[in-house]
Amino acid sequence: MQGKAMRERSISVYFVRAVLENAVSRGLDPAELLRRNRISPRLLKEPNARISIERFADLQVSTMVAMDDESLGYAGRRHPVGCWSMMCHAVIGSETLGQALSRHCRFYQLIDFDLYPEFIVEEDTAKVRVAHTPNAVPPPYMVELTLFNVHRFASWLVQEHLPLQQVYLSYPMTTDTTDYRHMFLGNPVSFEADECAMVLSRALLEKRITQSEQNLRHFLRHPVLILMTQNYAKNSWTTRVREIIARNMLDMPELPEVATRLEMHPQTLRRRLSAEGTTFKDIKNQLRRDTALHFLGKRGLSIEEIAHRSGFSESSAFIRAFKGWTGVTPYSYRKGI
Numbered sequence: 001m002q003g004k005a006m007r008e009r010s011i012s013v014y015f016v017r018a019v020l021e022n023a024v025s026r027g028l029d030p031a032e033l034l035r036r037n038r039i040s041p042r043l044l045k046e047p048n049a050r051i052s053i054e055r056f057a058d059l060q061v062s063t064m065v066a067m068d069d070e071s072l073g074y075a076g077r078r079h080p081v082g083c084w085s086m087m088c089h090a091v092i093g094s095e096t097l098g099q100a101l102s103r104h105c106r107f108y109q110l111i112d113f114d115l116y117p118e119f120i121v122e123e124d125t126a127k128v129r130v131a132h133t134p135n136a137v138p139p140p141y142m143v144e145l146t147l148f149n150v151h152r153f154a155s156w157l158v159q160e161h162l163p164l165q166q167v168y169l170s171y172p173m174t175t176d177t178t179d180y181r182h183m184f185l186g187n188p189v190s191f192e193a194d195e196c197a198m199v200l201s202r203a204l205l206e207k208r209i210t211q212s213e214q215n216l217r218h219f220l221r222h223p224v225l226i227l228m229t230q231n232y233a234k235n236s237w238t239t240r241v242r243e244i245i246a247r248n249m250l251d252m253p254e255l256p257e258v259a260t261r262l263e264m265h266p267q268t269l270r271r272r273l274s275a276e277g278t279t280f281k282d283i284k285n286q287l288r289r290d291t292a293l294h295f296l297g298k299r300g301l302s303i304e305e306i307a308h309r310s311g312f313s314e315s316s317a318f319i320r321a322f323k324g325w326t327g328v329t330p331y332s333y334r335k336g337i
Contacts, residue, residue: 009229010290011056011182013049014175018141019060020044022073028066037062038297040335046327052293057225074142076114076133083111084149085220091157092216098205100157101128104150115142117150125165126205129197140174143196148183151198152227156219158207160232161185164200168193237262237272241283245311249291252311255280284311289325292318296334303330 016039020030031041037059043049064070070079087107094100098121105119105128114136120127128150130143147167155162164187173180173191180189184198211219219226231239244258258280259266273279292310295301301309307318322330 009053009286010050010293011053011228012175012179013043013046013051014179015056016051016059017044019056019063019072021141023063023067026067026069026073028063033059033063033066040328040333042328042332043326049326049328050289050293052290052297053228054225054294055297057222057228060224061222071113071115071142072145074115074139074145076136077112079111079113083108084223088153088216088220088223091153092209092211092213094157094209096205096209097154097158097162097207098126100209101126101150101154101205104153115146117146121202121205124202125199126202127197127199129195138196140169140171143169143171144183147196147198149227151184152230155232156227156230157209157211159210162200162204163187164198166190166199168195168197168199170194170196237269238278238283241269241273241280242287245284245287246291249287249309249311252284285321288312288321292322292325292330296330303334306330 016034020033023030023033030044034041034044037055039051039055039059043051060072063072065081067073068078068081069075070081070083087104090107091100091103094103102119105117108116109118114133115138116131118129118131120129128147130138130146132138151162151164164184167184167187167189169189169191170193171191187198240262241258244261245253253261255269256266259269262269270280273283288310292306295306295309303319304315307315310318312318312321319329322328322333326333
């Protein structure tokens with residue numbers, strides 16, 4: 001159930017626009033790329049629209065392949081498809097996280113790219129900084145993609161979400177704070193800083209690499225999706241609550257019932273969720289939304305059945321909620337897929 005729930009999560013249309021930003025200049029039709037990946041082009045006009053993680057991951061991969069550029073046209077020089085795979089093979093034999101981060105960054109420094117990660121070890125901290133040639137101006141999405149990939153791949157290597165002391169971005173916020181929270185797993189993000197970097201404790205560099213060549217072969221079948229959906233926070237209260245609700249979508253439990261199952265007072269559960277930056281209502285609404293988006297991408301299910309599976313007793317309430325989430329009705333959303 002946990003893996004299924006993770007696959008049903010959604011992502012802001014901001015990231016869809018970012019992936020397609022340079023498609024036209026590379027001779028590609030963004031609408032065709034969207035349709036090929038079962039995403040309605042109309043959603044790009046809706047500021048609050050969201051799509052399923054699966055659809056987004058497929059879009060990012062197919063756009064990279066169509067461009068033959070893993071930088072999606074953001075870098076001054078093309079990153080040919082296969083660079084990421086070769087970096088992974090160069091890193092997988094590392095013994096510690098520190099060695100892996102060093103190899104990861106060194107790999108991209110060996111190639112003549114105008115933007116690349118640097119690994120800097122200081123007295124108590126370690127830093128991965130996005131460096132660039134003097135004349136290059138790193139686009140925000142390329143910076144975010146670089147730091148996201150380093151953080152999530154490093155987390156995959158040690159099989160735990162690595163805590164970051166700080167993420168620094170040198171530009172103003174370009175999307176909603178919620179998107180940055182999801183991007184960097186709730187770690188603190190500062191904008192308009194002097195550099196673009198992520199900072200972690202130096203002590204984490206001693207963590208042992210737990211993945212193997214065999215694990216890597218599975219990972220490379222769809223690394224984008226795995227990086228976006230991997231979940232190691234099995235003991236977080238948010239994850240526990242989400243799993244209980246996901247198992248009971250047809251009979252949506254309320255907070256007191258979930259608290260009873262977790263053997264605690266409802267107010268205690270509220271405080272623990274608040275400490276993790278969320279609420280019971282937020283978890284329930286996000287799960288309903290993401291479940292609906294997941295099933296709307298599948299054929300053969302009526303809107304009424306999807307409403308039922310998403311925890312709504314009435315289709316009319318589902319339609320109103322869905323329009324609030326995405327800006328369009330579920331009928332319009334499905335028509336565009």
